[in-house]
Amino acid sequence: MGKKLSQVLEESGIPLNFQAGGTASGEVANREITREPGERAKKLRDLYFQTLSSATNEFPYWYTRKYRELDNEVPVVRRALALKTAFSHLTPVIYPGELLVMGKASYYRGSFPMPWLSEGYYMAREDELYQAALARGSASADEVSKFGAGGGNVTRDFGKVISIAGKFGMRREEVPAMLKVAREWVNKSVDDLGHKYEQMVPGYDIKEAIMRSVVCMFDSGYTLPQGREVINYYYPLQYGFDGLMAIAREKKADVAGKPGGDGMTGMNRLYNYEAVIHVLEGIQAWILNYAKEARRLESIEENPQQKREYGEIVECLDWIAHHQPRTFREALQLSWIIHIAVLNEDAISGLSPGRLGQVLSPWFEQDIESGGITEREVIELLECMRVKFTCIDCFASMGVVGGVLSGNTFNNLSIGGLTPDGKPACNRLETLILEASISCMTTQPTLTVLYDDKLPEDFLLKAIECVKTGTGYPAFVNNRVAVEFLMNHYRPEGMTLDEARSFAIGGCLETSPCSWMPLTLNGKKSMIPGGSGQPTSVGVHFISLPKILELTLFDGMDHRTGIRVFPAHEKKLDTFEELFNQVKAYFAKSVEVLSLTNNIQHDIWRKNNMAVFNSVLKPDCLEKGHLINELGYRYNATHNVEICAAINLVNSLAALKKIVYEDKIHSLDEMREAIRANFGFKNASEVGSFSLADQEKHDKDDRFDRIHHLCLTAPKYGNDDPYVDSILREWENWFCTMCYDFESLNARKYYSCQISVSTHAPMGAATLASPDGRLSGTTFADGSMSAYPGTDRKGPYALFTSATCWDHSKSQNSQMNFKVHPTAVRGVAGSRKLLELTRAYLRNGGFHIQYNVVDSRVLKDAQARPDQYRDLLVRVAGFTQYWVEIGKPIQDEVIARTEYERV
Amino acid sequence: MVSETLTHMDCRNYAPVDAAKGICHRTKQLVVADDHRCDAFTKLPKCKHCEHYLAGKELYTGICRAVKDTPMTYPDLAAVTCDWFQWNDRKPQK
Numbered sequence: 001m002g003k004k005l006s007q008v009l010e011e012s013g014i015p016l017n018f019q020a021g022g023t024a025s026g027e028v029a030n031r032e033i034t035r036e037p038g039e040r041a042k043k044l045r046d047l048y049f050q051t052l053s054s055a056t057n058e059f060p061y062w063y064t065r066k067y068r069e070l071d072n073e074v075p076v077v078r079r080a081l082a083l084k085t086a087f088s089h090l091t092p093v094i095y096p097g098e099l100l101v102m103g104k105a106s107y108y109r110g111s112f113p114m115p116w117l118s119e120g121y122y123m124a125r126e127d128e129l130y131q132a133a134l135a136r137g138s139a140s141a142d143e144v145s146k147f148g149a150g151g152g153n154v155t156r157d158f159g160k161v162i163s164i165a166g167k168f169g170m171r172r173e174e175v176p177a178m179l180k181v182a183r184e185w186v187n188k189s190v191d192d193l194g195h196k197y198e199q200m201v202p203g204y205d206i207k208e209a210i211m212r213s214v215v216c217m218f219d220s221g222y223t224l225p226q227g228r229e230v231i232n233y234y235y236p237l238q239y240g241f242d243g244l245m246a247i248a249r250e251k252k253a254d255v256a257g258k259p260g261g262d263g264m265t266g267m268n269r270l271y272n273y274e275a276v277i278h279v280l281e282g283i284q285a286w287i288l289n290y291a292k293e294a295r296r297l298e299s300i301e302e303n304p305q306q307k308r309e310y311g312e313i314v315e316c317l318d319w320i321a322h323h324q325p326r327t328f329r330e331a332l333q334l335s336w337i338i339h340i341a342v343l344n345e346d347a348i349s350g351l352s353p354g355r356l357g358q359v360l361s362p363w364f365e366q367d368i369e370s371g372g373i374t375e376r377e378v379i380e381l382l383e384c385m386r387v388k389f390t391c392i393d394c395f396a397s398m399g400v401v402g403g404v405l406s407g408n409t410f411n412n413l414s415i416g417g418l419t420p421d422g423k424p425a426c427n428r429l430e431t432l433i434l435e436a437s438i439s440c441m442t443t444q445p446t447l448t449v450l451y452d453d454k455l456p457e458d459f460l461l462k463a464i465e466c467v468k469t470g471t472g473y474p475a476f477v478n479n480r481v482a483v484e485f486l487m488n489h490y491r492p493e494g495m496t497l498d499e500a501r502s503f504a505i506g507g508c509l510e511t512s513p514c515s516w517m518p519l520t521l522n523g524k525k526s527m528i529p530g531g532s533g534q535p536t537s538v539g540v541h542f543i544s545l546p547k548i549l550e551l552t553l554f555d556g557m558d559h560r561t562g563i564r565v566f567p568a569h570e571k572k573l574d575t576f577e578e579l580f581n582q583v584k585a586y587f588a589k590s591v592e593v594l595s596l597t598n599n600i601q602h603d604i605w606r607k608n609n610m611a612v613f614n615s616v617l618k619p620d621c622l623e624k625g626h627l628i629n630e631l632g633y634r635y636n637a638t639h640n641v642e643i644c645a646a647i648n649l650v651n652s653l654a655a656l657k658k659i660v661y662e663d664k665i666h667s668l669d670e671m672r673e674a675i676r677a678n679f680g681f682k683n684a685s686e687v688g689s690f691s692l693a694d695q696e697k698h699d700k701d702d703r704f705d706r707i708h709h710l711c712l713t714a715p716k717y718g719n720d721d722p723y724v725d726s727i728l729r730e731w732e733n734w735f736c737t738m739c740y741d742f743e744s745l746n747a748r749k750y751y752s753c754q755i756s757v758s759t760h761a762p763m764g765a766a767t768l769a770s771p772d773g774r775l776s777g778t779t780f781a782d783g784s785m786s787a788y789p790g791t792d793r794k795g796p797y798a799l800f801t802s803a804t805c806w807d808h809s810k811s812q813n814s815q816m817n818f819k820v821h822p823t824a825v826r827g828v829a830g831s832r833k834l835l836e837l838t839r840a841y842l843r844n845g846g847f848h849i850q851y852n853v854v855d856s857r858v859l860k861d862a863q864a865r866p867d868q869y870r871d872l873l874v875r876v877a878g879f880t881q882y883w884v885e886i887g888k889p890i891q892d893e894v895i896a897r898t899e900y901e902r903v
Numbered sequence: 904m905v906s907e908t909l910t911h912m913d914c915r916n917y918a919p920v921d922a923a924k925g926i927c928h929r930t931k932q933l934v935v936a937d938d939h940r941c942d943a944f945t946k947l948p949k950c951k952h953c954e955h956y957l958a959g960k961e962l963y964t965g966i967c968r969a970v971k972d973t974p975m976t977y978p979d980l981a982a983v984t985c986d987w988f989q990w991n992d993r994k995p996q997k
Contacts, residue, residue, distance in 0.1 A: 050933070052921040058980065065974050091981040093918050096931050106981070108920045133963065154922070160937055161922045169922035171912075171936075176963045177977035289984050297928060300916075 002682065002696040005775070012709055018693070018790045018856070021824070021902035029822045029855045031470035032830075037440035041383035043097055045390075045442060047108060049870050052161075053152045053393050053407075054107040055168040057178040059344065060115060062089040064181045067116070076268070076627070080275035080612050083345060084282030092286075092293035094313070096306060100333055100384045101313055102290055103391060104340050109152060111168065111395040114347050116609055118191035118222045119182040121397035122164055126179050132162050133175035151870070151884035153407065165397055167407065190609055191222035194601035201596045203589075209565040210590055213558035214766035215548065217759060218541040221601020223400045225538070225609070228350035228410070228507030229638075230531030231342060232617045233335045233359055234517040237528075240323035241284050247622060248276045255625055269625030272632075276622075279612045283341050284321050291317035324521075328363040328373055332381055335360065336388055339411075342614045349394050350410035350507025350537055353445055354514060357415055357430035359528045362521045364429045375432060382436035389444035407886075408443065408879040414504035416459070417450030417479055420516055420527060422501065424452070426459045434462045438469055441873060443880050447474035448505045450482070451842050464831045464838075467851050470822075472875025475509060475850035478842045482511045484809035489751055490533075493635050502529040508755050508878020509813045509848050510536040513635040515619050532619045533635035534628060536812065538602060539750060540594040541642040543587065544763040545649035546770045546780060552582045553672055560766060573668055576661040580653060580727075584734060591641050591742055591750075598639075599745040606745075637748035640812055641739045644756040644763050645780035647717050647788055650731060651772035654724045655714035659707070659771075666707050671771060677701075678769045679708035684777030690761065690889035691896040692789065695775045712773035718787030720798035725805040736810035752811040754784035757877050761889035779893040783815035783877060785846070789896035796903060800841045808847040815878060816841065819852040819897045837903050850875055852894070859883070859895045912936040912979075915945040951978030954991040 036042060066085035070078045091106040105112050113122065122129065154161060154169035161169040170178065186192060198204060210216050235244055252273035259266030291314050298310035316330050325331040335356065343351055367373040392409045394401065401407055415430040437447055449455075449463050463474050479501075486500040490513050499515055506512035513533035519526050551558065552573075556566035566586050573579045606629035615627035619634050626632030659665050666674075680701035684690045715723045735752055742750040756763075760780035769776045772788065781788040785803040792799045796818070808814050825834045834851070841849050852875045862869035862883050872883040874894055883891070911917045911925060911934045919925040920933070927934050929943045950956045955969035956976065967976040969987035982988040 047920065047926075050920070052923060054919075054921040054923075057977075061976070061980065068974070069972070089984045091983050095918055095920075095926060096928065106919055107922070110921075152921075159923060171922050171979065173963050173979040174977065176961060177975065177980070180964060180975055293983075300928070 002699050004693065005681070005695045005697070006693040008697060008705070009712070018896060019899050019901055020792065021795060021900050024821055024855060024857070024899065024901055025823060028857045030858070031468065031822050031853055032826055033438065033465055033469040035439045035469075037383045038380050040097055040099070040380060041387055041440050044095070044384060044387045045440065047095070048387060048390060051109045051152055051391075052154050052169050053109050053111070053167055054154070055164060055170045055395055056105045056107065056110055056112050057170070057174040057181065058090060058106060059086045059112045060181050061177065062086040063116070064184055068184065074271045075608055076271050076275040076610060076612065077278065079609065080278040083612065084278045087282035087341070087344070088285035088289070090286055090289070092290040094290065094293055094297060098384065099309065099329070099381060100336055100388055101294070101317070102287070102337055102340065103388070104344055104393070109391045109393055111393040113178065113182065113395050115182040115185040116189055117225065117347055118397070119185045119189050120191055123179070123182050123186065129162060129164065129175055130179055132157050133172040151882055153885055165395070165401065167401055168393075168395060189222065190225070190601065190605045194221050194604040197604065198597040198600045201593065201600065203593045204597065206566065206589065207593045207597050209558075209563050210594065213547070213561050213563050213565050214544065214763055215551070215565060215590060216540070216543050216594055217762060218400065219598070219601060220538045220541055221598060221605050223396055224347050224349045224394070225602065225605045226346050226535040226611060226614065227348040228510045228512070228537035229533060229535045230352045230354035230504045230506045230512045230514050231339060231614075232517070232530030232532065232619070233338050234519065234528060234530045235617055235622060236334060236338055237331060237359070238324060238517070238519055240320070241280050242322045243324070244616070244622075245277055245280050248273045248280070251622070251625060252277070265626060265630045268630060272625055272627050275612050276616045283337075283613065286341070287317050287321040287337060291321065325363065328360060328367045328378065329381060331360050331363040332385060336385065338617065340392070342617070343392065343394075345613050346609070346611055347394060347396055350412070350510070352410070352412040352414070352504060352506045352512070354504035354531055355414050355417065355425070355529045357427060357433050358425055359530065361427050361429050362519060362524065362526050362528070366521065378429070378432050379436045379439070382433055383440035386436060386440045386442045386444065390442040392444060408881050410507045410879050411445040412448055412505045412507060412878070413445040414448045414450055415463075415474065416452065416455050417503070418452055418454065418501045420498040420501055424454045424456060426455055431459060431462055434466050437471070437473065438466050441469055441471050441871075443873065443882060446878075446880050448509065449474045449476050450479045450504070451476045451838070452479040453843075460835055461831055464835050467834065468825060468831065468853055470853045471873050472850060472852055472880040475848060475878065476838050476842060477505060477509060477848050478808070478846060481809045481845065481847045485511050485812060486513055488809065490635050490637060493637060495635070504529065504531070506531065506536055508757060509815060510753065511812050512536055515634060517619070532633060534633050534638040534746070536638045536640060536753070538598070539639035539641060539744065539753070540591055540598060542644040542756060542759045542763070543590055543641070544644050544759075544767060545587070546645050546652060547763065547767050548587050548590070549583055549649055549652055549770065550675070550768055552579065552586055553668070553675070556586070559676060560768060576657045579656065580730070583649075588738060591739070595742045595744070595750065603745050631746060636746045637744070637751070639744035639746070639748065640751050640753040641742070642753040642755065643735070643784070644759045646728070646731065646754065646784050647781040647786065648770055648772055648774060650717050650724060650728045651714070651788060651791070652770045653727050654716070655711045655771040655773070657727070658714045658723075659710050665710060670707065674704040674707045675769045675771070677704055678776040679704040679773075681775050684765065684775065689892055690764065690777065690779045691892035692775060692778050693896060694892070695778065708773060711771055714772070716772070716788065716791040718792030718799045718802050719794045720801040725802050728802070729806045732806035732810070754811050754814045755878055756780070756783065758890055761887060761893065765889060779889050782893060782897065783817045785814045785816040786818070787898060789893070789898055792898050796837060796900060797840065800844055800846060803841070804845040808845055814847045816846060816849040817852065817875065817877070817897065818849060818900065819854065819856070820900045820903060821855055822853050824900060824902050825853060833903050852897070856895055856899050859891070863891055863895070909940050909944065909946070910937050911940060913947050913949065914940055915947045916943060917947070948982040948985070948988050949978065950976045950980045950982055952991055953982055953987075954989045955987055956991070
């Protein structure tokens with residue numbers, strides 16, 4: 001076996017140190033805060049741990065059956081009736097002990113394919129799946145007894161369960177019908193139709209090459225057309241479904257036959273209102289089917305307590321299927337139903353509840369005051385809510401669910417922030433949300449504190465206590481920076497300061513526009529926040545910056561695949577400026593082509609698969625009579641350009657500047673040769689680890705030792721070094737400005753977005769070695785402001801200074817992941833230190849920071865013995881995930897992150 | 904024709920947890936979907952138990968004769984919410 005990089009470096013006198021501020025103590029340290037949920041939530045969470053991610057064909061079957069029947073109907077009405085039919089035919093399933101009921105599908109962790117969006121990724125395996133379904137005749141007891149081992153992902157067929165898209169289990173009896181349904185969408189899905197028309201874009205061949213060489217890895221138009229947005233629960237909470245339908249009927253009568261001064265889309269309002277009524281009827285029927293099932297269970301139940309609880313569920317569902325909720329429990333149950341109804345309408349990742357504690361506060365205050373509920377009962381409901389959210393799965397291809405999302409669905413709940421008049425908006429219910437998140441540690445919903453200096457100390461310390469459980473949430477986001485971004489970007493659509501203060505985080509950490517809505521409950525008025533913007537998951541996602549640099553160095557050729565990606569630039573790259581400019585030119589070319597093809601995909605989506613229910617929830621669709629496809633939303637400038645691994649680009653540019661252009665130690669050709677030879681190392685996939693330190697050298701190949709040593713010791717981001725930070729600043733200033741040169745299909749400007757989610761693993765895997773010393777196939781730096789593992793050597797404040805060398809309000813977001821050893825934040829003093837550290841970064845202009853409080857040795861042990869760590873949670877990017885459900889490249893990367901022993 | 908070996912997953916008391924197992928509402932215990940039914944078995948409305956269902960030539964597919972255009976369906980599609988469902992033996996069996 002060849003030497004590992006860590007050995008090579010140690011022999012050279014430059015140990016690769018992944019600990020900063022000291023050395024971890026001899027004993028492995030556990031997290032300081034550990035609590036258990038109440039008995040009910042514990043049982044429900046334990047059931048989750050035993051549950052396999054499973055898919056059904058029920059929804060797509062009924063949707064397709066109705067859609068087929070309505071050939072030539074007006075598209076929005078056709079879609080609405082298909083949705084209504086699907087919702088009203090979902091089989092209701094209620095589990096013993098549940099207080100909050102209903103789920104996406106008839107499994108505990110259920111989901112289903114949406115072939116009208118994309119069918120290709122499983123139709124490509126059609127014959128294989130069909131044969132597997134027929135062949136799977138006998139179930140081995142041993143096989144089916146392995147419930148949940150290694151997490152809930154069904155990565156292979158077993159018993160009578162067929163693995164689809166590498167994650168979802170489907171009953172073999174459903175597979176042939178699922179394939180038949182999918183076949184009906186061939187050449188009709190958004191994916192297929194979009195592909196037909198996107199090929200008409202000049203330069204389409206570049207797009208194909210970009211995708212194949214993994215310069216970019218995500219077509220949002222047909223994979224996840226919506227998401228990373230904040231839902232708005234207001235209208236059903238205010239009017240109830242009956243009230244909403246009454247409004248829609250009145251509006252329908254008002255607009256029938258009238259263009260209203262708009263000759264293009266004015267007449268569509270009639271069909272839109274008709275569609276809204278159909279979808280609301282479908283959701284109402286879905287709720288009432290559950291009420292009926294609860295009534296049936298009540299009738300056969302022998303346990304008195306369970307019988308009473310089924311009765312309460314009946315009463316709750318029967319009421320909220322029609323009316324404004326009366327109690328906190330009813331309001332929470334209705335919010336949950338609205339949430340999953342939106343998720344069933346479309347493939348969505350990152351549908352955030354937003355400031356749910358502020359939305360539900362009127363019911364909470366009312367019930368607490370009247371004695372209708374106790375805080376203990378509220379916490380129990382909130383714990384149950386956490387389990388429900390954690391059960392949300394999103395059905396998409398392996399590349400999207402595994403490669404981009406790490407199986408997460410990013411339901412981000414925001415707390416804190418300010419009121420319209422600039423006062424702290426946090427409340428007692430949000431403190432209880434934190435309490436429930438401490439006691440019932442689950443992946444969803446993740447939490448974000450909208451940090452402002454005005455927020456009270458005890459609230460912030462409670463948030464820090466939650467961080468110390470090791471869940472990775474809440475993240476802290478800078479309220480001031482977010483408001484500045486919103487004011488700057490959405491001012492042309494009417495954004496005001498008051499309205500900007502209603503924002504919340506959609507998805508991981510996307511600043512999303514919201515609005516204040518006037519709620520009346522028993523005569524008492526309050527303003528509650530809710531989403532009012534289109535999805536921010538849309539646009540050009542994600543562009544691998546180290547890959548762009550690689551293609552610049554190799555004149556547009558991808559040597560991994562042998563594909564020519566860009567036309568040759570034919571420049572000698574004699575100066576650093578020429579090199580940097582060419583990087584920008586290739587990047588701009590990528591954005592140009594991808595934005596055009598993306599616009600076409602989303603246009604196809606909005607013509608045939610528009611959101612009806614999500615639209616009617618968002619201001620001002622109900623008032624205007626226009627849905628998302630006709631820009632009925634208040635804010636429509638949400639398409640963005642998303643990048644991956646800016647820090648590897650910046651470090652690489654710094655190394656090239658130093659080694660090639662200034663010190664002239666090696667020529668650019670020598671650097672190219674070293675990169676192609678992976679500095680004399682094996683590829684990461686060959687080694688079986690994706691962490692830099694574990695990489696192994698080929699025996700007796702010392703040709704590139706010197707240049708690799710220089711690359712590794714060149715200036716690195718994260719050390720308050722102006723040499724590198726000036727490159728980062730130049731990149732950010734250029735990138736955040738250039739996005740405004742591109743126009744989305746909504747005729748609004750693009751903007752910059754800087755989170756990598758999990759793409760830094762697959763994109764790293766598709767990239768050769770880079771001039772910063774990173775080796776071929778290894779994972780990139782995480783987040784966008786985190787240092788590359790082991791390279792931030794001067795402590796957290798030096799890292800913060802580097803990170804804030806540019807203005808974060810010019811971008812929708814940035815991301816700083818920070819791993820800290822549990823002993824560094826032990827006790828009350830430790831909590832205060834962590835809070836001060838957070839304040840220091842945010843006051844300096846950082847947008848976002850979040851913490852992994854963990855001893856890296858625990859993670860290594862969990863990698864070796866996953867069966868012992870089913871409930872171990874870690875923060876990956878803007879989300880928390882169960883360790884056992886994360887792919888190895890990301891596991892390696894999280895282990896390798898610099899661990900701060902002192903703060 | 905699909906054989907009529909009925910298992911837990913054909914039972915009205917079975918709450919499917921995932922594709923392999925569920926909870927029995929009677930016992931509150933996890934049961935394996937494909938294990939044989941118990942004495943408390945109550946047949947679940949499914950297409951294969953409906954008089955409108957006609958099995959096709961392909962395994963696990965058939966048609967629904969409740970509507971004029973006889974759309975494709977499949978035997979294990981739950982029919983709890985289907986307005987056209989009629990027991991093919993005229994009575995929900997124990």
